[in-house]
Amino acid sequence: MIVRIIHIVVLIGLFWMAAACKSTLDRKDYIKWVDDQAHGLNQLKQVDEFTFELKYTPLEYVIAQRYPQSCQDKKLYTQKLNEIKGLQYYELSIDSKKGDLIEAYAASQEEINQRLYYFSFGFQNDITLQEGKKEQPCVLFHFVRSYDLKNQRKFLLGFQMSDSLSMSDKTIGIDSDYLALGKINITIKSDDLKKLPELLIQ
Amino acid sequence: MKKEGLVYLIAGVVFGGLLIFIVFIIVSKNQGSNIKTGYIVQQTLFDEFQGTIELRKKLKNMENEQKHLIDSLSLELELLSKQKDPKSKLLYSRKSQEYMQYYKQLMADNSETVRSYEADVWKQINQYVADYGHDKKYTYIFGASGSGNIMHADSTNNLTKEILVYVNQRYGGK
Numbered sequence: 001m002i003v004r005i006i007h008i009v010v011l012i013g014l015f016w017m018a019a020a021c022k023s024t025l026d027r028k029d030y031i032k033w034v035d036d037q038a039h040g041l042n043q044l045k046q047v048d049e050f051t052f053e054l055k056y057t058p059l060e061y062v063i064a065q066r067y068p069q070s071c072q073d074k075k076l077y078t079q080k081l082n083e084i085k086g087l088q089y090y091e092l093s094i095d096s097k098k099g100d101l102i103e104a105y106a107a108s109q110e111e112i113n114q115r116l117y118y119f120s121f122g123f124q125n126d127i128t129l130q131e132g133k134k135e136q137p138c139v140l141f142h143f144v145r146s147y148d149l150k151n152q153r154k155f156l157l158g159f160q161m162s163d164s165l166s167m168s169d170k171t172i173g174i175d176s177d178y179l180a181l182g183k184i185n186i187t188i189k190s191d192d193l194k195k196l197p198e199l200l201i202q
Numbered sequence: 203m204k205k206e207g208l209v210y211l212i213a214g215v216v217f218g219g220l221l222i223f224i225v226f227i228i229v230s231k232n233q234g235s236n237i238k239t240g241y242i243v244q245q246t247l248f249d250e251f252q253g254t255i256e257l258r259k260k261l262k263n264m265e266n267e268q269k270h271l272i273d274s275l276s277l278e279l280e281l282l283s284k285q286k287d288p289k290s291k292l293l294y295s296r297k298s299q300e301y302m303q304y305y306k307q308l309m310a311d312n313s314e315t316v317r318s319y320e321a322d323v324w325k326q327i328n329q330y331v332a333d334y335g336h337d338k339k340y341t342y343i344f345g346a347s348g349s350g351n352i353m354h355a356d357s358t359n360n361l362t363k364e365i366l367v368y369v370n371q372r373y374g375g376k
Binding site: 180 | 321325
């Protein structure tokens with residue numbers, strides 16, 4: 001009986017240790033892991049004709065994407081990490097069934113220009129990040145101009161990183177009159193953030 | 203032999219037809235019993251939706267800002283009305299007309315803004331209710347608005363509370 005109990009305790013302990021250990025992934029697998037919607041850092045939300053895709057991009061992901069060579073050089077990796085730390089980064093994509101976000105909703109060239117100007121600059125003021133009870137503005141914003149035939153438009157967002165709230169739920173709020181949907185909230189759950197693997201630096 | 207064959211053929215066709223008919227009746231009956239319906243009280247859902255609550259706060263703030271502006275304009279008019287010289291009287295008459303026009307326009311704009319924002323909120327509610335219906339495999343979810351579209355419904359089919367929890371969770375980004 002005692003032996004059985006010891007076996008069960010050991011098994012539970014091993015299971016707990018395995019669950020607690022973070023896996024380490026190489027650059028390609030790390031990017032794939034973050035991109036995979038099943039892991040919760042890449043969220044899709046559909047409202048009316050719009051589809052929003054919000055991806056939380058950890059610092060390691062940003063480095064792995066922008067400076068692939070740094071994943072093979074610890075010194076370079078640390079240098080790049082120091083350059084971008086202090087902010088938390090997100091990628092927001094908006095797709096519409098009606099067509100292009102800028103042109104399909106405009107009746108004239110003037111309106112196209114107005115919408116283009118808004119999504120290039122003003123849209124930043126309509127995006128916030130809620131962490132716990134703290135709401136903060138978007139401090140880094142870049143509208144990625146694409147010239148392909150897709151309706152999807154991409155925005156890179158940056159918010160101040162708060163160490164005490166780094167592992168809490170992160171809700172991005174988008175409240176734009178140009179989308180005419182009211183406020184759209186998309187949450188990256190803290191449980192999913194905790195599962196984030198480590199990036200292998202060789 | 204030929205006659206016998208014809209009889210068999212007719213019997214086969216009749217029997218086959220009968221079999222298909224019976225299967226059809228059974229399938230339709232089963233489909234009927236699988237219809238899952240419910241209803242929501244639209245006004246309650248709208249009023250207690252977190253998006254509406256936040257929208258009302260936003261509109262209240264907008265209203266307060268406008269009130270400050272209107273108050274300062276009416277104070278300016280009041281001061282002008284106390285002036286006795288003809289030039290001030292003329293200015294008062296012009297300004298009061300402008301004020302009335304501005305006030306009317308503001309009220310019209312406000313109603314339009316409220317209507318448009320409410321329509322925006324409904325877009326989200328409609329999407330989340332549709333998602334709920336899809337997730338829970340509802341065939342129909344009716345909206346009771348008190349205008350006669352649903353005259354009676356068993357309250358056990360009232361999904362308002364359940365859906366309210368769901369739509370508020372979805373609104374919160376979950």
